[in-house]
Amino acid sequence: MEFINNIFVNIAGLVRWVFNWLLGWLGLPLGLTDVLMTAVYWVAIVVVCVLCALFYVIWERKLAGYIQRRPGPNRLGPNGWLQTIGDAIKLVMKEDIVPDKADKPVHLLAALLAFVPPMLALAAIPFGEGMAALDLKLGVVYVLAVTTLASLPVLLAGYASNNKYSLIGGMRVVNQAISYEVPQAFALLSVIMVAGTFNLTEIVHFQQQHLWLVFVQPLAFVVYIISAVAECNRAPFDLPEGESELTAGVFTEYSGMRYALFYLAEYCNMFVAAGLATTLFLGGFSGPFLPGWLWFILKTFVIMSVFIWVRWTLPRIRADYVLSFCWKILVPLTLLNMLVTGVVLYLI
Amino acid sequence: MLVQYAAVGLLFIGAVFFACAALIVSRLLQPHNPYKQKNITYECGMLPLGDAWVRFKPSYFVTGLIFLLFDVETMFLLPWALCFTEMGLAALLEMFVFIGILAAGLVYAWKEGALQWH
Numbered sequence: 001m002e003f004i005n006n007i008f009v010n011i012a013g014l015v016r017w018v019f020n021w022l023l024g025w026l027g028l029p030l031g032l033t034d035v036l037m038t039a040v041y042w043v044a045i046v047v048v049c050v051l052c053a054l055f056y057v058i059w060e061r062k063l064a065g066y067i068q069r070r071p072g073p074n075r076l077g078p079n080g081w082l083q084t085i086g087d088a089i090k091l092v093m094k095e096d097i098v099p100d101k102a103d104k105p106v107h108l109l110a111a112l113l114a115f116v117p118p119m120l121a122l123a124a125i126p127f128g129e130g131m132a133a134l135d136l137k138l139g140v141v142y143v144l145a146v147t148t149l150a151s152l153p154v155l156l157a158g159y160a161s162n163n164k165y166s167l168i169g170g171m172r173v174v175n176q177a178i179s180y181e182v183p184q185a186f187a188l189l190s191v192i193m194v195a196g197t198f199n200l201t202e203i204v205h206f207q208q209q210h211l212w213l214v215f216v217q218p219l220a221f222v223v224y225i226i227s228a229v230a231e232c233n234r235a236p237f238d239l240p241e242g243e244s245e246l247t248a249g250v251f252t253e254y255s256g257m258r259y260a261l262f263y264l265a266e267y268c269n270m271f272v273a274a275g276l277a278t279t280l281f282l283g284g285f286s287g288p289f290l291p292g293w294l295w296f297i298l299k300t301f302v303i304m305s306v307f308i309w310v311r312w313t314l315p316r317i318r319a320d321y322v323l324s325f326c327w328k329i330l331v332p333l334t335l336l337n338m339l340v341t342g343v344v345l346y347l348i
Numbered sequence: 349m350l351v352q353y354a355a356v357g358l359l360f361i362g363a364v365f366f367a368c369a370a371l372i373v374s375r376l377l378q379p380h381n382p383y384k385q386k387n388i389t390y391e392c393g394m395l396p397l398g399d400a401w402v403r404f405k406p407s408y409f410v411t412g413l414i415f416l417l418f419d420v421e422t423m424f425l426l427p428w429a430l431c432f433t434e435m436g437l438a439a440l441l442e443m444f445v446f447i448g449i450l451a452a453g454l455v456y457a458w459k460e461g462a463l464q465w466h
Contacts, residue, residue, distance in 0.1 A: 038355045042362040092374045100387040101399075112367045119363040120356060133359075134352050141426060163389050164400045175408045178415040185422045192429045247392045257374035261367055320464075323411060327463045331418070331454065335447060338425075345433055346440050 005291040009130045015040055041133035045122050049115075053267040058084045060308045067312045091263075094256035099162065102253060106160035110153045111258040117150040118268035125275045126201045128285045128293035139200035140188055143276055147231065150269050151177035154233075154240065154250050157262070161253035169249030172319065173240040176230055179326040180237075184227035186334035187220040190341045191280050204284035214281040219337045221281045223330055225306070228273035230322070232266065235311040239319055274303035410462045414454075421450050 003010075019033045058073070058081060065072025074080035098107055121143050126132040136142050151173050158170020192198060194216055195206045207213055214221045230237040241249035251262055278284055278299040285292035287299075317325070389396045424446070432439045457463060 034351055034355070035358065038358045039362070041355075042359060045359075046362075046366055092370075093377045094374075095378050095380060095382075096371075096374070097382065097386060099389045100384075101389050111371070112364050115367050116360055116363040119366075120359055123356070123359050134355055136352055159401075161389070162400045163391055163396070165391060167400045167404070171404060171408055175411055179411055182415060182418045182422070185419075189422070189425055189429045192426070193432070196430060196433070198426075198430065247390070252390055256378060257371050260374075261370060324463060327414070327454070328458065332451070335451060339444065339447065342432065342440055342443065346437070 005129070005293075007291075008128065008293065012037070012040070038133075041123060042119075045119055045133065049118065049122065049264065049268045049271070052271050053264050054084045054088065056267050056270070056304060057087070057263075059305075060311075063305065063308050064312045067309070088260070091260040092257055096256040096258055097253075099253050101162045103160040103162065106156055107253070108258075110156035110160055111254070111261045113153040113156070114261050114265040115268070116153070117146050118265055118272050120146045120149075121272040122268070122275070124200065125272065125279060126204060126284060127296050128291070130201075131285070131293060132201060135201060136199070138198045140192060140198045140203075140280075143200075143272075144185060144188060147269070147272060147276075148177065148181055150231070150265070153265070154262075157254065158240075158250040161250075163253050165246040165248075166250050166252050169240040169246050169252075173233060173250065176233065176237060176239065176322060179323055180227040180230040180330075183223050183326060183330035183334045184231065186331070186338060187217075187224040187227065188280065190217050190220045190334070190338050193338070193341050193345060200279050200284070204279060204286060207283045208286045212281065212283045217281070217337070217341070219333065221277070223334050223337075224277060224281070225303070226330065228277065229307060229310060230326070232269050232273055232307075234270065234307055236314040236317045237322060238311075238316060239322060244316075270304060270307060271300065274300045274307065277303050414457055414462060417450070417453065421446075 016033060016037055019036045020030060023030055023032055061083070062072040062080070072080065073083040076082045076086045098104055123133040124136055124139050124142050124146075126135070132139075134142075154173045155170045158166040158168075158173065161167075191203070191213055194213060195203045197203060197206070203213075210216075233240050239249075240246075241251065246252070251259055254262060275296070278296060282299045282303075284299075285296040287295035290298075389400075425443070428439065428443055432443065
């Protein structure tokens with residue numbers, strides 16, 4: 001049990017030992033071990049990202065099918081579960097079409113940068129005890145800062161396409177991202193007030209000693225989930241991509257692998273948002289019987305399924321409602337929540 | 349501590365490298381046959397009228413200003429949230445005043461119609 005719980009930590013330790021031994025044998029400075037370990041973490045994060053995206057795309061299509069009382073994709077593999085692998089191969093082999101009028105370097109740059117924010121954010125999230133690639137003291141602030149960057153490549157894509165729908169979509173992305181950033185930050189602030197630390201692992205330890213923060217801060221949890229959905233541009237906040245009004249929004253002029261990169265980044269952003277919610281509110285990697293990292297994956301999976309459920313239940317919100325809901329309801333609510341939390345914490 | 353943030357830089361390069369590798373692999377596998385009609389801006393299928401790089405509505409700009417205000421506020425609140433219990437009643441009350449001023453600003457913006465869609 002203990003062995004399975006620590007299996008990834010032990011593997012990382014073993015790899016570090018091998019690197020140390022190799023560097024000593026080659027007569028190179030031992031400081032290089034940290035650089036090589038970063039490469040190992042990089043491989044691990046890429047594998048996690050690709051696997052989770054492959055799985056969640058098919059899971060979303062299946063779940064959407066069941067919600068609408070149809071079977072969903074059911075041709076490739078057992079009951080259709082290999083469908084995304086086929087789709088991924090198809091996307092890799094499609095032609096990259098770049099419009100003549102587009103700003104070509106920026107068009108390419110947007111696709112290259114799309115994957116950066118979720119990758120940097122995943123590095124700081126603890127998948128288990130001691131399983132954060134970067135165990136930063138300012139973990140919450142770092143993740144908050146990095147996830148905000150996710151709207152930049154999308155804005156670049158919208159601008160570079162030289163397409164009116166893309167431009168409108170890009171503007172909507174930024175508008176939505178900066179608006180919902182505020183209630184999200186306030187929701188996280190009230191968590192920090194209770195836990196008294198910025199470090200994600202220590203917040204999980206706090207929840208192990210006391211109780212899950214979702215019971216202490218239910219309002220902050222709900223606001224965080226709503227803002228996370230909005231920041232990931234998911235329905236009912238999928239205005240930037242609204243296919244019935246903006247063709248495909250920002251991604252209209254993207255095809256083939258460049259589109260696949262954005263698609264991958266979108267699912268990884270969802271994974272980051274759900275993972276942060278798990279860590280901050282649902283006790284992260286703590287749980288009985290099963291190993292910690294499995295608990296983390298399970299809880300994240302439940303939150304992602306909620307995202308999918310919301311997407312296939314609610315219709316798209318009108319652009320002006322998106323803003324007024326944020327500034328007139330969520331921001332005052334979270335401010336009030338913070339003040340009440342402050343008073344209660346001072347009294348007890 | 350600094351080594352950890354150096355790792356952030358390395359991971360940034362790693363993420364761009366991943367995207368580059370994916371694009372190069374795809375480039376080797378895909379057909380490449382661009383011609384004039386194919387490379388017209390797609391929009392919704394019809395021939396596009398005019399350029400997309402035009403002046404844009406300023407209603408997004410106002411939201412940007414309000415966001416800036418609240419983001420700076422969050423920056424001040426972050427260190428306070430960490431240690432306000434040890435700093436006594438004064439810290440709590442001062443933050444009440446600080447948030448109160450900003451809430452007044454929000455109410456003012458609301459009254460002025462900055463939160464309204466024009």
